[in-house]
Structure formats: C-alpha cells, structure tokens
Amino acid sequence: MIRTENLTKVYRMGEVEVQALRDVNLEIQDSEFIAIIGPSGSGKSTLLNLIGCLDKPTSGAVFIDGIDTGKLSENGLAEIRREKIGFIFQQFNLIHTLNALENVALPMFFAGMRHETRMERAEELLAKVGLGDRIHHKPSELSGGEQQRMAIARALSNDPEIIIGDEPTGNIDTEAGKVIMDILEGLNREGRTIIVVTHDAEIAARAGRTKRMRDGKVLD
Amino acid sequence: MRDKFLLAFRSIRARRTRSILTVLGIAVGIAAIVSLMSVGYGMEEAITGELTGMADIISVMPGKIMGATYVEMGGFTDRDVKDLQRIGGIKDISAMTYDAVEVEYRNERKPTFVLGGDTKELESFYVEPVGLKEGRWLRENDYKGCVIGDRVANDFFDEVIHVNDKLVINGEKFIVIGAFEKGDMLYANDVDRNIFLTLRAAKEVLQTEEIKHIIVRVYDIDEAEEIAEEIEETINDNHGLDDFATAMTMGSMLEQIGDIFNIIRGVLVGIAAIALIVASIGIMNTMLMSVMERTHEIGVMKAIGAKSRDVLSLFLLESSMVSLVGGVAGCLLGWGVAKGLSFIGSTASGLEIAAIVKPGVLLGGIAVALIVGVLSGFYPARKASKMSPVEAVRYG
Numbered sequence: 001m002i003r004t005e006n007l008t009k010v011y012r013m014g015e016v017e018v019q020a021l022r023d024v025n026l027e028i029q030d031s032e033f034i035a036i037i038g039p040s041g042s043g044k045s046t047l048l049n050l051i052g053c054l055d056k057p058t059s060g061a062v063f064i065d066g067i068d069t070g071k072l073s074e075n076g077l078a079e080i081r082r083e084k085i086g087f088i089f090q091q092f093n094l095i096h097t098l099n100a101l102e103n104v105a106l107p108m109f110f111a112g113m114r115h116e117t118r119m120e121r122a123e124e125l126l127a128k129v130g131l132g133d134r135i136h137h138k139p140s141e142l143s144g145g146e147q148q149r150m151a152i153a154r155a156l157s158n159d160p161e162i163i164i165g166d167e168p169t170g171n172i173d174t175e176a177g178k179v180i181m182d183i184l185e186g187l188n189r190e191g192r193t194i195i196v197v198t199h200d201a202e203i204a205a206r207a208g209r210t211k212r213m214r215d216g217k218v219l220d
Numbered sequence: 221m222r223d224k225f226l227l228a229f230r231s232i233r234a235r236r237t238r239s240i241l242t243v244l245g246i247a248v249g250i251a252a253i254v255s256l257m258s259v260g261y262g263m264e265e266a267i268t269g270e271l272t273g274m275a276d277i278i279s280v281m282p283g284k285i286m287g288a289t290y291v292e293m294g295g296f297t298d299r300d301v302k303d304l305q306r307i308g309g310i311k312d313i314s315a316m317t318y319d320a321v322e323v324e325y326r327n328e329r330k331p332t333f334v335l336g337g338d339t340k341e342l343e344s345f346y347v348e349p350v351g352l353k354e355g356r357w358l359r360e361n362d363y364k365g366c367v368i369g370d371r372v373a374n375d376f377f378d379e380v381i382h383v384n385d386k387l388v389i390n391g392e393k394f395i396v397i398g399a400f401e402k403g404d405m406l407y408a409n410d411v412d413r414n415i416f417l418t419l420r421a422a423k424e425v426l427q428t429e430e431i432k433h434i435i436v437r438v439y440d441i442d443e444a445e446e447i448a449e450e451i452e453e454t455i456n457d458n459h460g461l462d463d464f465a466t467a468m469t470m471g472s473m474l475e476q477i478g479d480i481f482n483i484i485r486g487v488l489v490g491i492a493a494i495a496l497i498v499a500s501i502g503i504m505n506t507m508l509m510s511v512m513e514r515t516h517e518i519g520v521m522k523a524i525g526a527k528s529r530d531v532l533s534l535f536l537l538e539s540s541m542v543s544l545v546g547g548v549a550g551c552l553l554g555w556g557v558a559k560g561l562s563f564i565g566s567t568a569s570g571l572e573i574a575a576i577v578k579p580g581v582l583l584g585g586i587a588v589a590l591i592v593g594v595l596s597g598f599y600p601a602r603k604a605s606k607m608s609p610v611e612a613v614r615y616g
Contacts, residue, residue, distance in 0.1 A: 054523055055610040075527050081609075082525025093520045093613060097234035098227075107524045109223055154524065 002028040002051060002162070002193070007060035009046050009216075020046040022216040023060070028195060030161070033188040035207035036197045036218075043216040044197040045166055051195065052085050052164045053077045064162075082111055086155025090167035092147045094139040094154070100126055101135045104153045111158055118157075125153040129183055145176025152183055163187055165196040169203060181206055228538040235510070242506040243546040246593060249499020250550025250585045251557055253492040254577070258558035259565070260488040261576040264481050268474060275441050275474075276311070278448045280434040280455070280467045293464050295430025300455050304436065307450050309443045314341035315419065316433040319426045323372075323415065324388040330376045334389060335414045336422020341435060346400070350411050355383035355398030363421050367398035371412040389415065390425050436467075444469040496588065503546075504596035507539055511600035518604045519612025528605040535601035536594060543593020547586035554585065 009021040021043045028034055036044050049055040050062055053069050062069045064084060069077065081087070094103050104122035113121075126135050129149040131142075139147050148168060155163055165184065169177030181203055188194045188208075196207065204210050212219045232239045283292040301315050316337035323332055335342075339358045347357050358367055366387065373381045381387070385396045394417070403411040423429060436451065438444050448467035455465035511518075518531055558575035565573045604612075 049610050052523075054613070055608060075529075078522065078525055078527040081523065087523050089523075089613070093516075093523070095517060095520065097230050102230075106521070109227075110521075110524070110526045110530050115223055158525065 001030055001063075001065065002026075002195075003063045004047075004051070005061045005063070007047070007050060007062065008058050009043075009050065009055070010058045019216050021050070021057075024216075024218050026211070026218055028193060030193055031188065031191045033185070033194040033206075033208040034196070035204040035210045036195070036213060037199055037201070037204045037210060038213035039199065042213040044213050046216075047213070047218075048164055048166050048195065048197050052087055053080050054087075082107055083158055084160050084162055086152075086158070086160040086163045088148070088151050088155050088163065088165040088168045090170040092139065092144075092151045092171070094147060094150060096139050099136050099138050100131060100142075100150050100153075103139065103150060104157055107154060107157045122153070122157065125156050126150070128156075129153045130179075143176070144172040145179060148172055148176070148180055149183065152180070152187075156187070160192070162193045162195065165194070167197055167199075169198065169200065177203065224534065224537055225541075228534060228541055231514075232538060232542060238506065238510065239542060242503065242510070242542050243549060245499055245502035245506060246543055246546025246589050247550035247553055249496050249502070249592075250547055250589050251554035252495035252499075253588070254551055254554025254581055254585045255557035255561060255575070256488045256492045256495075257581050258554070258575040258577045259561050259573070260485050261578060262558070262562050262573050263484070263565075265576055266573045267477060268481075275470045276437050276439075276444070278436040278438065278444055278451065278467050278469050280436060280451055280465055282432065282455075282465060284463050284466050292432075293461070294459075295428070295432055296434060296455065296465075297431070297458070298429065300458055301431065301434065303454050303458060304434065304451060307447060307454065309438050309440060309447050311437040311439050312341075313437075314338040314435045315431040316342070316435065317419065317422050317426060317428065317431050318414070318433070319428070321390050321415070321425065323376075325377045325381060325385070326379060328377050332372055332376065333414050334417055334422055334425055336417040336419045336426075337433075339418060342416060345435070346411055346416070350403050351401045352398050353401045355396070357398055358416060358418055360418060362397060362418060364394055365397040365418075366394040366421075367400065367416040368396055369400050369412040369414045369416075370402040372415060373399045376413075387415070389417075390427075392421075392425055394421075441471075444471060496592075500592045500596065503543070503592055504599075507593070507597045508600045510539075511535060511597075511604045515604060515607065515612050515615040518607065519609050519615060522607075522609035523613055531605040532601050535604065536597055539597025539601070540590060540594050543589045543597075544586070546593065547589025550589060551582045551585045555582075 004024050004026045007021055007024040011018040011020055024047060036047065038044050046055070050057050057070065064080065067080075069080060072080065095106065098106070101119060101122050104125055105118040108118040108121065123135055126132055129152050131146060131149055131153065134142060134146065139150065142150065163184065168184070169180050172180070184194050184196065185206065196203070198204055281290070282295050283290055295317070296315070301313060304310065304313050314337055316335060318333055318335040320331055321334045323330055339360050343357055352367070353370070355367070358365055366389070368381060381396055381399070383396055383398065387394050387396060400411050417425065436447070438447050448469050451467040452465050456462060521531055555577050558577060562573045562575035
C-alpha cells in the first residue's frame, strides 16, 4: 500500500517559490489501477516523482508498504526504486548506446544478478511485450510505441509491485497508446499496482480509479 | 565485472570521435614526456659512452687550467717522457708535439697547424673515430709523408688537395698520403685544420725538441687519479715549478660533463612537465564534457535503481580504460618520436645519438596517464553520481 501524508513540495526558482504540491493525502491500495489527471502544472508529475522515490518532499511523507521513504538514505531509496518500483517515462529514457536486451537487463545488473539469468529474463520480458524479434535492436531503430514497450519490459525486470507511468502514451500515436494501455491492464491483472499520470480522458477511463489534480492539490 | 567492462566499452565506442580525441590528448602528452626523456638519456649515453671508451687515458699538458682558459707554460722534454716510464701502472706513453706553421700549395701560402706523434697512438685517437676519406694512414717510416684534415684539403686553398699532391711546410717538402673525413662535433677542432706528421718529421719542421702533449694509458682505471698526481709531481720536479704540468684523467672530464647533463636533463624534464600539465587540462576538459553531456543518462540509471556508487564506478572504469589506451598509445608514439628525433639529431650533429627508451620511463608514462585520467574523471563522475535523479532525468 502507498500512502502520502500532507505531502508538500516547493520549488525555488530564483526569488520565486513555486508550490508544486500542497498537503496531498492519498492512499493507493495494492493491485489498484489509478489514473491521475489534470492540466499541466497541476503537480501530477511532482506527485509521481515523490511516490517513485526520485525526489524528496519539502514536508510530509510517503509510505510504501509502511516504510517512511523520507527516512531512507540515498542507497536505501535506490534500492526501493530498483526492487519495488518500475518507472515508465513519457520520453522512454532508454540508453541509446545499448540494445533492447541490454536496456532491459540494466536494472538487474544494478541488482547484482548473474549475467546469464539477466539475459534470459530480459528475453522473456521482451517477448512478453511483443518485442521478441527485436532484442538486438537499438532504441533508435524502433518506433515510439516499440520503444515504450521496451521501457515497460525494463520497468518489469526486477519484478516490482508498483508500476509508475508519467504520461506513458504522451509521445506515441493513438493505436500504439492502446497497446501500451492493454499491457498495463494486463500487468494490473497480475496483481501489480499501476499509477499513471495522463491528460487523455480516454486512457483515464480504463483505470479503476481516477483522481483529478489542480494547483498542487488532489481534488475529491 | 565483465559486464561493467562491456558497458564502459559500449559507451566509449558509442562516442567514438570524442573518445579518440581524449585518447589522442593523453597520448600526445605522454609521448612528449617519453620521447624527451629517452632522447635525453640517449644524448648522455652517446657522449659519456664515447668518453668512457677512453677511460684509461690521462692527458698531460704543459700548462695549467685557470677557470675556463688554458695557459701554456712551455713544453715537455725527452727527459720528462723517460721519467714517466718509471712510474708504475702505466701501459704506454705517447708524446705529441704541435705548433702553428705556414703551408704552401701551388704558390698559395696559408697558416695552419702541424701535429706529430707516435703514429700508432695517433691512429687510435684520430683515425679510428674520424676515418680517412682518401689514401692511407702514416707509418713510422713515412718521414716525408703527411695526412691532412678535411678543411686543409678542401677549404684552405683555391684548389682541393688530393693524395700524392705536394705541400711545402715551413720550407720542407711533403707528399700527401692520406686525407681525413670531416670530423664531428668532438673532433672538428682537433682534426679538420691539422696536418699530421710522424713525431720525428714534426720536430724537424717545427725546429723544436719540445713536446706539447703527452698521452698516458694506464692498466687500471681505478689507479688513474693517483698516477695523474704522480705524473704532475715528476714533471714539476724536473722543471722546478709547482704547477708546470696538468694531468687530467677522463674521469675528471666526465665529472665536468656530468654537471652539464644535469642541467640539460632538468630542462628536458621541465618541458615534459609543461607538456603533461597541458595534456592533463585537456583530459580533465574532455572527461568533464563527457560526464556533463550524459547527465540525462545518469539520471535514467539512477531512476531504474543504480546507486551513486554504481554510477561512479562505471564512469571511473570508463575514464581509466580511455587513459590506459591513451597511455599505451603515448608510449608507442613517444618511442617512435624519440627514434625519429635521435635520427635527425645524429644527422645534424654528426654525433651518434641513439635514443634510450627505458622500461621505467614507459611504465611511468602509463602510470601517469592512468593517474591523471582517473583523477580528472573522478570529479565530474562524483558530481554526476550525486545529482538527484529527477534533476538529471530532466536534463537534456
């Protein structure tokens, strides 16, 4: 279970302070599929980054399975990101010097898994997202939709309970976006918690629950 | 570990041009150091080697060295030479005489020098290192023959002098039986402008019994200093003066030359140090650029679970691989440059200089490349590894 408690994030841009999040209290149950929608600048991505342990709150706390992530060291946070969370970005964020197999195997490399195990699992995961015949391709040789599927395979590599997607269909065409949503739905059926930020109402409609954000607050 | 190498190798290869430039920057710096030091060692060895070949020689002159100038006090006599033969440890003694003379060739008259001595001794001193261009060397019974230096043959007179031409020296006729090659740096003064005669002929031409130079060979080099002192005493006694004779061993000459080499080596190391500093700044710059431009990649790695330590070690591995290749390339390049420089140097100076590439210098070069590369990779890599993943991912 994920729970935020009075979560607040303030960015300082020179002299100006920007309140990106104001006292957000949110509970996400295990195996839930939740979509967070809202206009740009409403704080959706900030919330995702805090839940995904990519950033630290100004005040308040994020609990993941009862662990107060604010009390963890840098290395502790890296471990949570590696073991419990799989991240999918709007820009895919694949390593362009590595091929599909190596990109997918990278988080397992950081987890210290054996080379053979990694390669075997990476191949399985790529097959699962429909890229079984693209394992030696570099990201630049694939379409946007295919790159995002590669990113999903990478997010799954350490078998995380939580998948976080920041506008995962924002940079790909509608058809490919539907495929991505199908995959995410499938992952949710496997029992994983899916948290997706989007401003596409059609996609939000496929989630089990939708939360709307505005001006750094989660509306009821 | 194998995968770490593979990852580092991939990212080096992916940025091929920049990696090659970095390797080149390191290689040039290291090559500068390796080649300068090797040429320095080679020069030192060339000159001291030539002199240590003559380490058993004591050179005795009738005069004293005051500062940088030599003041001649007169000449040695046959008695001096006989007395020296009684000193123990001496293998052989060779007496020479020389002086300015007037030479006539085809009605042209020019001043130059005559040098006479034991023909065997002169042969080992001058003919062996310099070589003859024409004719043959003097024998003891070549009473009317002479061998001439290169400038005497080619420059002094309107017409070039060849073997079998006739010269008139201080009114006496001689036949040219040989001519020297041009002498290099060490021999130019001694050989090029001289006319060589047998001792007997020289004494007659110069109308003197005085000996201007005695060369003594000893059996044991370690005794040379001691024997040199004894020689000075013996001759000083004969002439009733305190400092009539100066006997110099090759050892003491080598010491003087050693001082000069310390200065030369200091200058070479100084130049190499500047080259290294320039190379280091270049390396740091490329490493910094390399890490900066990959901030985004670092952010992604951290977002998918890499620890700061993972990122740091990847980047350090990468910079040490680049540095190692640069160091090895630099050593090879430096080796080639040293050989090239010594070839050019030998041709220009006429002195045989073979660059000496010491294994220690090569290992040192590689070590320096690694240290500079890793240190200059460390700062940006550490900076990158400390970035918040959100900031880093947003970058670029």
